[in-house]
Amino acid sequence: MFFQQLINGITLGSIYALFALGYTMVYGILLMINFAHSEIFMVGAYIGFWALTFLPLSIQNVVPLHLSLVFVSSIVGAGLLAVLVERIAYRRLYGASRLTPLISAIGVSIFLQNIMQVGVSAQSQPYPYPQSSDIMHFDFFGIQVNSLQISIFLLAIGAMIALQLFVNRTKLGKAMRATAQNHTVSQLMGINVNLIITMTFLIGGALGGLAGVLNGMYYGSIKFNMGFFPGLKAFTAAVVGGIGNIKGAMIGGFLLGIIEAMSVGYISSAYKDVILFLVLIFVLIFRPTGIMGEAVTEKI
Amino acid sequence: MIRKLLLLLSILTLILAGCGQSGPQVVKVALVAPLTGDISAHGQGMKRAAQMAVDEANAANLFPQYQLQFAAFDDRGDPKEAVTVANQIISDPTIIGIVGHLNSGCSIPASQVYAKKNVLMITPASTNPKLTQQGLKNVFRLCTTDDVQGPFAANFVVDSLGFKKVAVIHDKTAYGLGLAELFRTQFVSRVYPVLSFVGIDVGEKDYKALITKIKSTGPEIIYFGGMHPECGLITKQAKELGLAIPVFSGDGVLTPEYITIGGPATEGDLSSMTGLPPEKLPAAQKFIDDYARLYPNDDMQPYDPYTYEAVKMILEAVRQVGTNRDSLITTVAGINFTGILGESSFDEIGDTRNKTITIYRVTNGKFVYVD
Secondary structure, three states, X not given: OHHHHHHHHHHHHHHHHHHHHHHHHHHHHHOOOOOOHHHHHHHHHHHHHHHHHHOOHHHHOOHHHHHHHHHHHHHHHHHHHHHHHHHHHHHHHOOOOOHHHHHHXXXXXXXXXXXXXXXXXXXXXXXXXXXXXXXXXXXXXXXXXXXXXXXXXXXXXXXXXXXXXXXXXXHHHHHHHHHHHOHHHHHHOOOOHHHHHHHHHHHHHHHHHHHHHHHHHHHOEEOOOOOHHXXXXXXXXXHHHOOOOHHHHHHHHHHHHHHHHHHHHHOOOOOHHHHHHHHHHHHHHHOOOOOOOOOOOOOO | OHHHHHHHHHHHHHHHHHXXXXXXXXXXXXXEEOOOOOOHHHHHHHHHHHHHHHXXXXXXXXXXXXXXXXXXXXXXXXXHHHHHHHHHHHOOOXXXXXXXXXXXXXXXXXXXXXHHOOOEEEEOOOOOHHXXXXXXXXXXXXXXXXXXXXXXXXXXXXXXXXXXXXXXXXXXXXXXXXXXXXXXXXXXXXXXXXXXXXXXOOOOOOOXXXXXXXXXXXXXXXXXXXXXXXXXXXXXXXXXXOOOOOEEEOHHHOOHHHHHHHHHHHOOOEEEEEXXXXXHOHHHHHHHHHHHHHOOOOOOOOOHHHXXXXXXXXXXXXXXXXXXXXXXXXXXXXXXXXXXXXXXXXXXXXXXXXXXXXXXXXXXXXXXXXX
């Protein structure tokens, strides 16, 4: 049972981790908690749903092409939506107190949820792919793993490695790290800070969209409020890992997924979240900046 | 300025007063159910059925002396929201009867609000026994309670299915936990202890860890107390983890949306429902046909016939005694109503005397009743 729970936890953790990256990247650059990120995740899932349902049949028949279009459209769509949200709801508020964009973010979150609820559907929509027949099931000595879980894990790891390489090895990534440290000095060095912020939202939103599609495929149904619970967990994952730190978000995500599965498996399902958050409080007591977080003196 | 305002105000008052006198008295029947949110499939169905009953009465011009209207309210399946809506309803003196709520967790606190103003309330769907045990005179229930449904399900598992190993899951709500406990009590009294009895969170998506744990205890069937969104995911994820056993649940799950969420994994799952299936009620045939004609794009939900019947019952009481709130309550308490559910009357605490339960099984993607 231990290994089965580990697999349950890792799959859950992959989605949390992808989702948490969006929170942590925005925080790293802007010191702002983007509560609208959980709705970017939801909209990403819906875009994937529409691409799965409404693309012409000639495309749908070529499964690899269809699937890649589904992923591309929801990644691009969610990324662009995140950029749009930043432009409209946050950009003009950076000079204001740190609470102001936070409230704006909550507003955007409620706005997007209600738009989807009223304008699209208040009910669950079944995800058309993969049908249970398209999933391959493997049985390793009594441990059940399916092709979907493996793909989720690989896609999540792939996206995270790509992000790491981008941030650490490219010029734009370097500009991003510089902006995270100090906006004014970066600007003096010739970095277009606004462009970097836009890029951060684009990448974070794209990863959120990817997590949304994977979530829809894994659980088989989507709904306008699907972002709320995972959003809360992903945000927690980002904090535990050390908010603002990309590696931390990944570690936090996996950790959260695994703790959740294990506490259900070995202690109690009803007290799952109690146990989960108890562990987190202890982590934060001993490492207030999170697992990977560094104690940075307050920026001025 | 103030004088002008006063003048305007008095003119407005005159106009309003004039309106009130000219037309017939407005009488409203209210439906309260979750019209949005996770379980809106149930609530929207109830709204359609209630609308039908009111429209029919108006079309037949049953009440020439009144202007009969229908008002629908949304409690989102949330007890807090239910109390807010209940207060809004009692502030409207034209509302003479309430049909609702769906969730027991909403009906119980809301019924106390209605009792303050002595407003007649008939719930077509809340099955937790505690609702009518509060000693409120204005509260009636048209569906069978969980203390019949839960034990009936337990006996069905033992006698008809012949299973001895059952894992029980509930959603920690008044309805889900209540039903699961009543199931467990009866099951244990048949000398079989349950393998496990655990709660889950409403709105969660991942139950794989829980199912993995349950699987290791080797159950033959899962009994679930709660609503369809969670149950659909549980049955789906159980089959994904290789736990190919049926999931047995109560009336909260019996909606086509359950099969939408759970997909092919729901095949063979069981669900109990209060009352007889509409197909077996000869009087209900016209209702079923009319419903299909009026709402060709919507499936009938399990509590639609009950909602329809509850509205009809209130209208019958109005026909007999008019709109006085106290007389309406006494009339319904002593009513002997023959409608689409057969004969209905209420016992001394306000529960229906019609206590049948039907078991349904998912067969070829549809709930079909088991004889």
